[in-house]
Amino acid sequence: MKKTLLVIGGPTAVGKTACGIEVAKHFGSEIISADSRQVYRECTIGTAVPTPGELAAVPHHFIQTVSLREPYNASKFEEEVLQKLNDLFRKHQLVLMVGGSGLYIEAVCMGIDELPSADLTLRKQLHQRLKEEGLEPLTGELKRLDPLSHERIDLKNHMRVLKALEVTLQTGIPYSSFLTALPKQRPFRILRVALDLERNLLYQRINQRVDRMMENGLLEEVQSLHAFREYTAMKTLGYRELFRYLDRELTLEEAVDLIKRNSRKFARKQITWFRKKDRYQWITSDDARQLISWTENQLEMDEDAGKQ
Numbered sequence: 001m002k003k004t005l006l007v008i009g010g011p012t013a014v015g016k017t018a019c020g021i022e023v024a025k026h027f028g029s030e031i032i033s034a035d036s037r038q039v040y041r042e043c044t045i046g047t048a049v050p051t052p053g054e055l056a057a058v059p060h061h062f063i064q065t066v067s068l069r070e071p072y073n074a075s076k077f078e079e080e081v082l083q084k085l086n087d088l089f090r091k092h093q094l095v096l097m098v099g100g101s102g103l104y105i106e107a108v109c110m111g112i113d114e115l116p117s118a119d120l121t122l123r124k125q126l127h128q129r130l131k132e133e134g135l136e137p138l139t140g141e142l143k144r145l146d147p148l149s150h151e152r153i154d155l156k157n158h159m160r161v162l163k164a165l166e167v168t169l170q171t172g173i174p175y176s177s178f179l180t181a182l183p184k185q186r187p188f189r190i191l192r193v194a195l196d197l198e199r200n201l202l203y204q205r206i207n208q209r210v211d212r213m214m215e216n217g218l219l220e221e222v223q224s225l226h227a228f229r230e231y232t233a234m235k236t237l238g239y240r241e242l243f244r245y246l247d248r249e250l251t252l253e254e255a256v257d258l259i260k261r262n263s264r265k266f267a268r269k270q271i272t273w274f275r276k277k278d279r280y281q282w283i284t285s286d287d288a289r290q291l292i293s294w295t296e297n298q299l300e301m302d303e304d305a306g307k308q
Contacts, residue, residue, distance in 0.1 A: 002302060003089040003188040006295060007034075007105055008098045009274055010195035011267035013205040015286030017050050019195060020098035021058050022288030023295065029092045030059040032081055034099030034108070036074075037236055039066050042225060045218045046238035048209065061088075068228045071118035078107035089188065094299070102273045109192070111184030119170045124230055126162050126169075138165055146174035159235065191298055193291060194280040196271065206263045213238065214256060222246070237263055 008020050024031050033039070037047040041064035049063060061084055066072045081097075088095045097108065106112065130138060135158050142165050143150040149164040164175040197205070222242040228234050229243050238259050245255035274280055283290055 004094045004299065004302070005085065005108075005186075005188055005190050006094055006096045007109065007190065007192040008096060008195065008291070009034075009100060009102070009105055009192065009280065011202065011270040011274075012048075012100055012263060013209050013267065014195045014197055014202060015205075016098050016100065016195055017048075017054060019286050019288045019291060020096055021050075021054055023291055024058040024096050026288070026292050027092075027094050027096075027295075029094050029096055030061065030088055032084065032088075032095065032097040032108075033060055033062045034077075034097050034101050034104045035062075036077075036101040036104050037233060038063055038099075039072060039077075040064065040068050040233050041066065042068050042228065043221070043233070043239075045213050045216050045221045046236070048213070068225075068231050068233055071120065073115060073118070074103045074107040074112050075114050077104050078112055081108045085188065094295075100270050102270070102277075106277075109186070109190050113178045115167060115178055116171055119166065122170055123162070123166055123232065126166055127230055130158060130162065135161065138162070141165060142168070145169070146176055148176035149174065152176065159232070189302065190279075191295065192277075192280045193294070194274040194282050195286055195291075196282055196284050197286065198284075202267060203264050206267060207260050210238075210256060210260045210263060218242065219245075219252070237266060 006023070008016050008023070010016055020031055023029075035047065037043060038049050039062055040047070043049070044064070050060060054060075055063065062077070062081070085095060097105065099105065103112075126138070135155075138158075139150065139155050139161055142161060145168050146164060149168070153160045153164060155161060167173075167175040167178065196202075218238060219242055222239055223246065225234060225239070226243075226246070229239075234240070234243070241250070241255045241258045241262065244250045244258075245252055250258065275282075281294065283294065
């Protein structure tokens with residue numbers, strides 16, 4: 001039977017971590033985390049890192065392995081995960097990759113064009129310009145320097161605009177020229193599953209998770225990371241809203257409500273992204289038994305095909 005990577009994706013708070021652990025335990029396997037924020041060792045509460053009990057239940061990889069001070073991206077993740085899979089597939093027929101960071105998942109499954117290492121000085125300058133000038137002048141500059149990227153990317157997503165502009169200014173080559181979109185062949189089979197829940201239930205879980213994060217000390221974590229606030233990783237949910245509270249732009253209640261609202265919006269974006277990828281089998285439940293049954297059926301079909 002061919003070595004298999006089982007991808008479990010889906011929106012935030014849908015139950016990927018717990019479901020993935022039960023599936024990994026059933027198959028006696030291990031989990032690669034595909035979360036672009038859980039990889040940072042300084043962040044715990046705001047990134048919803050699995051609990052010590054969850055980490056002890058099944059071996060996890062790429063959880064809190066990189067410092068915020070170190071440049072990290074999907075290209076680096078692809079390289080490191082493929083190396084790790086070489087080791088894991090010596091022990092396991094099936095390995096899981098669990099997370100909601102679509103770009104990181106695609107990097108492993110399809111490949112991503114290698115981008116230059118980050119220029120942190122340039123990145124800081126661009127973020128300062130965004131703060132002082134707003135987004136429109138930056139999108140205008142991107143249109144002049146890289147019309148194709150300006151046409152393709154979501155111009156309301158400031159992180160995408162800044163990334164495209166950063167690479168273009170750093171290299172003198174349009175960002176779009178790095179993106180060939182040619183899928184790479186992998187020496188293992190890939191099964192992709194996306195979890196979903198009834199929308200009201202998902203929103204309820206998101207709100208409860210934010211409340212739990214605050215009870216567990218999210219505000220104190222954000223305060224301790226103040227020196228890193230200009231780093232890209234700190235522009236994420238939970239951190240950016242509480243930095244605004246610390247800057248006295250919002251009350252604490254307003255900041256928490258904004259985290260919940262932005263988290264629900266982010267979940268909708270994740271669902272849209274995964275649905276655009278027709279390779280995913282959707283399971284409208286976080287019941288691990290359903291996913292285990294589906295996976296076993298897929299593996300049996302693969303084994304039967306190999307015998308023919």
